[in-house]
Amino acid sequence: MSFNGEETTPREGAERRFARLYAENGRHVMAYALRRAGRPEDAADVVSETFLVAWRRVEDLPPEEEIQPWLYGVARRVLANQRRGEVRRARLGERLRQELPRLASTDPAPDVEDVPTRILNRMEARDREVLLLAGWEGLGPAQIATVLGISGPAARNRLHRARRRFRKELERAEAQRAPHCELELEEAR
Amino acid sequence: MNKREIDTIVAGTNPVSFAAVEALPLAEVEGDLVREITAEPAEVRMPNLKPRRFRRGGRQLALAGAVCAVALAILIAGGAGDGSTVGLDKAVGDDIERLLKASPPIVIDAPGWKVEALSEPFESEGTTQFSHDYETESGPETDYAELQWLLEPMRRRVRAIATLPQVIKRSEEKTGVKMAPYVVKELAPVQVLGAQARIFTHREFNHSLSGWAIWRLREHTFQLRTNTPGVAGLRRILASMREIEYEAWLDALPPTIVKQGQGIVVKLDDVRSP
Numbered sequence: 305m306s307f308n309g310e311e312t313t314p315r316e317g318a319e320r321r322f323a324r325l326y327a328e329n330g331r332h333v334m335a336y337a338l339r340r341a342g343r344p345e346d347a348a349d350v351v352s353e354t355f356l357v358a359w360r361r362v363e364d365l366p367p368e369e370e371i372q373p374w375l376y377g378v379a380r381r382v383l384a385n386q387r388r389g390e391v392r393r394a395r396l397g398e399r400l401r402q403e404l405p406r407l408a409s410t411d412p413a414p415d416v417e418d419v420p421t422r423i424l425n426r427m428e429a430r431d432r433e434v435l436l437l438a439g440w441e442g443l444g445p446a447q448i449a450t451v452l453g454i455s456g457p458a459a460r461n462r463l464h465r466a467r468r469r470f471r472k473e474l475e476r477a478e479a480q481r482a483p484h485c486e487l488e489l490e491e492a493r
Numbered sequence: 494m495n496k497r498e499i500d501t502i503v504a505g506t507n508p509v510s511f512a513a514v515e516a517l518p519l520a521e522v523e524g525d526l527v528r529e530i531t532a533e534p535a536e537v538r539m540p541n542l543k544p545r546r547f548r549r550g551g552r553q554l555a556l557a558g559a560v561c562a563v564a565l566a567i568l569i570a571g572g573a574g575d576g577s578t579v580g581l582d583k584a585v586g587d588d589i590e591r592l593l594k595a596s597p598p599i600v601i602d603a604p605g606w607k608v609e610a611l612s613e614p615f616e617s618e619g620t621t622q623f624s625h626d627y628e629t630e631s632g633p634e635t636d637y638a639e640l641q642w643l644l645e646p647m648r649r650r651v652r653a654i655a656t657l658p659q660v661i662k663r664s665e666e667k668t669g670v671k672m673a674p675y676v677v678k679e680l681a682p683v684q685v686l687g688a689q690a691r692i693f694t695h696r697e698f699n700h701s702l703s704g705w706a707i708w709r710l711r712e713h714t715f716q717l718r719t720n721t722p723g724v725a726g727l728r729r730i731l732a733s734m735r736e737i738e739y740e741a742w743l744d745a746l747p748p749t750i751v752k753q754g755q756g757i758v759v760k761l762d763d764v765r766s767p
Contacts, residue, residue, distance in 0.1 A: 331514050335514040403519060424503065439507070440503070
């Protein structure tokens with residue numbers, strides 16, 4: 305086996321691939337997890353578990369262009385297990401679990417949500433998920449399909465419908481807000 | 494409202510920006526995590542290693558290698574004092590040789606400091622870790638220093654450090670994720686290994702690191718970070734840095750040095766006599 309023109313053993317090659325995989329994707333998965341996990345320590349567990357899965361399948365990873373959405377897909381399942389209480393705590397990554405909360409302490413959610421956040425929180429989980437994958441992670445339909453384990457056309461349809469519903473809710477919220485503002489102005493006078 | 498505008502509105506609700514996550518000083522912790530994970534079993538086909546004597550430039554490195562069920566273990570013994578010179582798989586030996594050759598032979602020439610580990614994450618870029626154990630009234634302490642050598646221009650590294658506070662502030666404003674105050678201060682430059690090094694300190698961001706020194710030497714930009722307290726400590730280390738002969742540098746490496754390259758995960762616990 306050769307790496308950069310150098311001979312390596314399969315084990316070394318695997319470790320190199322994995323280390324590079326982590327270097328290129330670790331912070332993306334961490335960001336994904338921090339955005340969704342309730343607590344930074346849970347996000348640390350998601351990172352550890354996700355990359356442990358990747359390591360165990362290091363000989364069978366998807367092509368490079370699909371790696372990141374594939375990792376998000378693994379992280380998504382880890383998060384789902386975590387929410388169901390099936391995974392209490394990752395076995396590895398104790399230091400990350402200690403350091404991440406210290407460095408990235410997320411403030412509690414504000415009492416008053418902004419309108420888009422409120423709409424997103426009220427949407428169905430399926431719609432919300434694709435919108436966040438597109439808006440927060442910047443993924444396109446093909447990559448969303450990889451994350452969710454569905455076909456490309458299905459992801460495209462789901463995203464299209466979710467965007468339509470979101471827009472409708474946003475317009476409705478705007479329409480409700482306008483007379484309210486006028487009333488406030490009236491009262492102020 | 495088109496789909497791009499919708500995505501932009503949704504993006505605006507993102508509670509944690511990637512810039513904020515990218516700025517977290519977790520490289521060392523993540524390095525540990527990668528090592529922990531790669532020490533776990535994986536679906537890797539192991540080769541049939543054929544023992545072979547490993548020689549380099551007239552000086553014999555006595556290398557003891559063994560393959561365990563899940564980890565490849567490599568121990569570099571300083572000289573063949575115990576007479577247990579053994580062979581090593583050629584590919585592994587070549588990898589170690591490449592790592593050693595690619596690492597600049599620089600040491601901290603001060604009492605108690607030793608080379609702790611070498612790593613070469615990318616081609617011609619890597620890190621040497623130094624440590625210094627000592628006793629204090631409150632118990633044993635360890636200072637460490639990390640010398641990184643990179644192919645990128647020095648100005649880019651300096652700019653990355655200088656702009657970190659703004660990057661973090663912007664991230665905080667955008668995401669609401671609070672971080673400790675981050676203040677970078679540049680001090681008067683010092684001479685390191687014949688080059689002028691720029692010195693930066695920061696406080697209250699990562700308590701384990703007190704500063705940076707950055708200088709240019711030949712084709713690489715060097716960066717030194719240390720947890721040694723105070724600017725005086727950082728300057729003392731910089732003044733003690735020496736570039737030595739390659740052979741002397743090899744001798745300076747302790748017998749049980751752990752080489753932690755991406756392709757060379759070393760677990761001393763796993764080393765068995767062949």
